[in-house]
Amino acid sequence: xxxxxxxxxxxxxxxxxxxxxxxxxxxxxxxxxxxxxxxxxxxxxxxxxxxxxxxxxxxxxxxxxxxxxxxxxxxxxxxxxxxxxxxxxxxxxxxxxxxxxxxxxxxxxxxxxxxxxxxxxxxxxxxxxxxxxxxxxxxxxxxxxxxxxxxxxxxxxxxxxxxxxxxxxxxxxxxxxxxxxxxxxxxxxxxxxxxxxxxxxxxxxxxxxxxxxxxxxxxxxxxxxxxxxxxxxxxxxx
Amino acid sequence: xxxxxxxxxxxxxxxxxxxxxxxxxxxxxxxxxxxxxxxxxxxxxxxxxxxxxxxxxxxxxxxxxxxxxxxxxxxxxxxxxxxxxxxxxxxxxxxxxxxxxxxxxxxxxxxxxxxxxxxxxxxxxxxxxxxxxxxxxxxxxxxxxxxxxxxxxxxxxxxxxxxxxxxxxxxxxxxxxxxxxxxxxxxxxxxxxxxxxxxxxxxxxxxxxxxxxxxxxxxxxxxxxxxxxxxxxxxxxx
DNA sequence: CGAGGGTTTGAAGTGCATCAAATAGTGTGG
DNA sequence: CCACACTATTTGATGCACTTCAAACCCTCG
Numbered sequence: 001x002x003x004x005x006x007x008x009x010x011x012x013x014x015x016x017x018x019x020x021x022x023x024x025x026x027x028x029x030x031x032x033x034x035x036x037x038x039x040x041x042x043x044x045x046x047x048x049x050x051x052x053x054x055x056x057x058x059x060x061x062x063x064x065x066x067x068x069x070x071x072x073x074x075x076x077x078x079x080x081x082x083x084x085x086x087x088x089x090x091x092x093x094x095x096x097x098x099x100x101x102x103x104x105x106x107x108x109x110x111x112x113x114x115x116x117x118x119x120x121x122x123x124x125x126x127x128x129x130x131x132x133x134x135x136x137x138x139x140x141x142x143x144x145x146x147x148x149x150x151x152x153x154x155x156x157x158x159x160x161x162x163x164x165x166x167x168x169x170x171x172x173x174x175x176x177x178x179x180x181x182x183x184x185x186x187x188x189x190x191x192x193x194x195x196x197x198x199x200x201x202x203x204x205x206x207x208x209x210x211x212x213x214x215x216x217x218x219x220x221x222x223x224x225x226x227x228x229x230x231x232x233x234x235x236x237x238x
Numbered sequence: 239x240x241x242x243x244x245x246x247x248x249x250x251x252x253x254x255x256x257x258x259x260x261x262x263x264x265x266x267x268x269x270x271x272x273x274x275x276x277x278x279x280x281x282x283x284x285x286x287x288x289x290x291x292x293x294x295x296x297x298x299x300x301x302x303x304x305x306x307x308x309x310x311x312x313x314x315x316x317x318x319x320x321x322x323x324x325x326x327x328x329x330x331x332x333x334x335x336x337x338x339x340x341x342x343x344x345x346x347x348x349x350x351x352x353x354x355x356x357x358x359x360x361x362x363x364x365x366x367x368x369x370x371x372x373x374x375x376x377x378x379x380x381x382x383x384x385x386x387x388x389x390x391x392x393x394x395x396x397x398x399x400x401x402x403x404x405x406x407x408x409x410x411x412x413x414x415x416x417x418x419x420x421x422x423x424x425x426x427x428x429x430x431x432x433x434x435x436x437x438x439x440x441x442x443x444x445x446x447x448x449x450x451x452x453x454x455x456x457x458x459x460x461x462x463x464x465x466x467x468x469x470x471x472x473x474x475x476x
Numbered sequence: 477c478g479a480g481g482g483t484t485t486g487a488a489g490t491g492c493a494t495c496a497a498a499t500a501g502t503g504t505g506g
Numbered sequence: 507c508c509a510c511a512c513t514a515t516t517t518g519a520t521g522c523a524c525t526t527c528a529a530a531c532c533c534t535c536g
Binding site: 132 | 279298299300301302304306308320323324330352356359360364366367369371374376377378380381382463464
C-alpha cells in the first residue's frame, strides 16, 4: 500500500484498517520539481499532503508581493490538513523548494474519520496544541530575539538535543531560504551568522556549521527566550 | 447555576447537562484585583478559567525579565485550557490587568469530557484552528507591518466590522498595555499613533479614537497584510 | 496641593533593510 | 577541461524604524 508511511505517524495512531483502505483508494504518489506551487492561500481545500521526501515552503504574500514564510517542512510532515476546520480553504500557499515526492490525499476522508473516530480527533488536538506552542515561541522569538540569536536557536533545533559535546550541522536548505524562514533578509542573515561565529566560536564553511561547545551557543541564543534552559526542541515532527 | 455562562459559548455547544453539573460541582466564582498572578508558565495546570468580567494578560518572560505578551483577554474568553494537551503545564503566565470576576474550573473534568464526547473534541478543534489562524496573522504582522500599521490593524479589530462610516473607538486598556500587546515600546506606540493620525486623519483624544473614514484607515494598515481586503475580524471570540 | 503613574517629547544609539557591487559557487555547452 | 552564464553569498555604504535613556507633561486621586 502506498499509504503505509502514514500508519507510522503519531497523528494516525489508533486508526483502523478501514480508514487506511479508504485513504489508499484515493491516494496518489507524485513527484514535483522545485518551484511547483501546490496550492495558494484561500483556494478551496480538497486535498492534504504527506511529504515522502523533499522540502516544501508554506507562506502567505501581501498585495505588494512581500512574502511571509509560515514554515518549511520535510519528509514525514503533512500540510494542508488544517483547512478542514477553516471553511475548507487553505490558510497559506505551498511551494516545492526542493524536488519532492508527495502523497496526495483527500481531505474529505480525513474529515469524516475525525468526525467519527474520537481517537483521531484527540490525536489531532495534541498535534494542533503542539503547533500552537511552536507558534507561540515563534512570536516570542520574532519580538525579543535579535537576528543572530534566532539563527543560533535555529541551529540548536537542527541538532539532536541529546548530543552534548561537539556537533557538525548541515543547513538543510539555501541560506536565502533559511533567512526567509527566520524573517530576515539574506544580507542580514550573512552578517548575523558572522556575528554569531565571533560571539560563540562556531565555525562556518558553506552550508556546514561546526560547533565545539553547544552550551556556549545555547547561552548566547537562549538568553532572550522564555524556554527552560537549554532550549527544548521545537520541531513538530510527525 | 454559576456555570450558566458557559452554556452559551460555542466551545461547549452540544455538551449535555451531566457535564455542566459536573463542572458546577467544582466551579468557583472569584474576584481578583489588578496585579494578581493567576499562574506562571510551566506550573502544573489543574484549572482553567472563564472570564466573567475584567481583563487578563497572558505572557511569557525571559530570564532577564523581558516580557512577551501572548494575548489580552476579556469577558467571555477562557484561558489555561490548552494545557490539557501539553503535559498539563501552563504554556504561559496569566496576570489580572483590570479587576476581574473569574470562574475557576477543573481541567480534569474538561479533559475527561473531551475524551468521551466527540462533539466537544470537534468544537475544541475548530477553536484551536481559529487560534492558529490568528497566531499566523500575528506572526505575519510582526514581520511585515510597521508600528503604525499594527496599531491601525488593532483599531480596526476593535470596531464591529459592519459599521462602514464614521466610528468612535475606545481603547480597552492602558496605552502601555496596548503597546506591549502589539510588541512595541510605549514611546514607540505614542509616536506611531501620532504618525497614524497624520496619515489617516483619525482624531485621538486620550483613550478615545474617532475615525471618519474607516476605509482610509484600512487602506493604510492592510497594505502590508495578506488578508483579503478589508481585514477580516481576527478576534477569537467565544 | 502634591505624589505617582501614565503619556508624550527629545536626543542619541542600534539593528535591520535597502541598494549596489564584488565574490564565490554551480551547472552548461563547447 | 575551460569559458561562460547564472545564482547564491558576502561586503560596503547609507537610511529608516524602533529602542533606549532622560526629562517634561498630564491626569487622577488621596
